[in-house]
Amino acid sequence: MLNFLQEHFYTIVYIWIGIAVIVFPFALMITAPYGRHSKKISLMLPAKWGWVLMELPSPLIFSYFVLSGENSVFSVVGVFFILFNLHYFHRTLIWPFMMRSKGKEMPLLIAFSALGFNIMNGSINGYLLGFLANYEMSWLSDSRFLIGLGLFIVGSAINVWHDYHLISLRKDGSTGYKIPNGGLFKFVSSPNLFGEIIEWTGWALMTWSIPTLSFAIWTWANLLPRALDHHRWYRNYFDEYPKDRKAVIPFVL
Numbered sequence: 001m002l003n004f005l006q007e008h009f010y011t012i013v014y015i016w017i018g019i020a021v022i023v024f025p026f027a028l029m030i031t032a033p034y035g036r037h038s039k040k041i042s043l044m045l046p047a048k049w050g051w052v053l054m055e056l057p058s059p060l061i062f063s064y065f066v067l068s069g070e071n072s073v074f075s076v077v078g079v080f081f082i083l084f085n086l087h088y089f090h091r092t093l094i095w096p097f098m099m100r101s102k103g104k105e106m107p108l109l110i111a112f113s114a115l116g117f118n119i120m121n122g123s124i125n126g127y128l129l130g131f132l133a134n135y136e137m138s139w140l141s142d143s144r145f146l147i148g149l150g151l152f153i154v155g156s157a158i159n160v161w162h163d164y165h166l167i168s169l170r171k172d173g174s175t176g177y178k179i180p181n182g183g184l185f186k187f188v189s190s191p192n193l194f195g196e197i198i199e200w201t202g203w204a205l206m207t208w209s210i211p212t213l214s215f216a217i218w219t220w221a222n223l224l225p226r227a228l229d230h231h232r233w234y235r236n237y238f239d240e241y242p243k244d245r246k247a248v249i250p251f252v253l
């Protein structure tokens with residue numbers, strides 16, 4: 001496995017980016033059937049366990065590659081190791097259990113396809129940082145690192161704050177949908193997805209490599225179509241939905 005990656009790593013990364021570019025127009029035409037768009041297209045599993053199943057491999061594989069790699073974690077790589085795992089610790093082990101998803105299900109097929117995505121993503125980012133990356137300590141004061149880190153932190157905060165705002169809409173015990181207001185919901189229907197896009201764009205900037213850029217490209221390719229689907233859904237579902245609200249990027253889209 002390691003030998004294969006050593007020989008073909010950049011070919012795999014370029015193919016992976018190519019797949020994202022090909023998938024993007026299809027994702028704009030096809031609504032991914034999970035969450036509010038869920039459909040019984042295969043065996044179903046409880047939504048919260050679907051999230052754990054599909055996301056957990058990413059930090060596990062990423063950590064395996066970084067910790068078994070030639071680069072020490074007591075270096076710049078350690079900063080990336082902590083940030084990536086903080087995101088995934090929350091996404092896999094906290095957020096799914098905070099969601100108010102009683103009775104909600106996700107198609108196993110979706111969980112498996114996202115699992116494939118996360119295995120690739122964890123491997124590419126982990127192998128790069130564990131084996132190939134070569135950051136000097138001075139990288140920590142480079143403007144690309146600092147701006148990227150700033151975007152990563154701001155994006156994470158936007159993502160998490162709005163995810164929990166959505167969760168709070170069901171504090172009355174309901175499992176239906178309400179029009180969210182407050183924070184960036186004033187401007188867009190999916191500020192949580194907007195935050196995630198900023199976060200991984202920041203990741204690409206602060207790590208400054210093509211393999212880590214592939215994660216940002218995939219995040220744009222996954223989340224722009226999903227946010228547009230959410231936006232259309234809100235407009236159909238609520239007659240009184242604010243007309244001037246954009247889908248995902250304030251004032252733009």
Ligand code: NDP
Nearest residue numbers: 035036099104163166169176177178180192193196219222
């Ligand atoms: P949504 O905003 O659709 O849903 C998030 C949670 O809030 C769900 O539990 C949902 O319930 C609930 N919810 C959503 N809208 C409302 C509402 N109007 N009223 C009440 N409850 C509501 O998020 P996604 O499923 O699209 O994504 C979840 C997270 O995963 C996000 O943080 C996103 O950034 C991240 N993600 C990242 C990807 C990547 O490629 N990096 C890919 C996909 C997601 P229900 O499930 O019942 O609809």
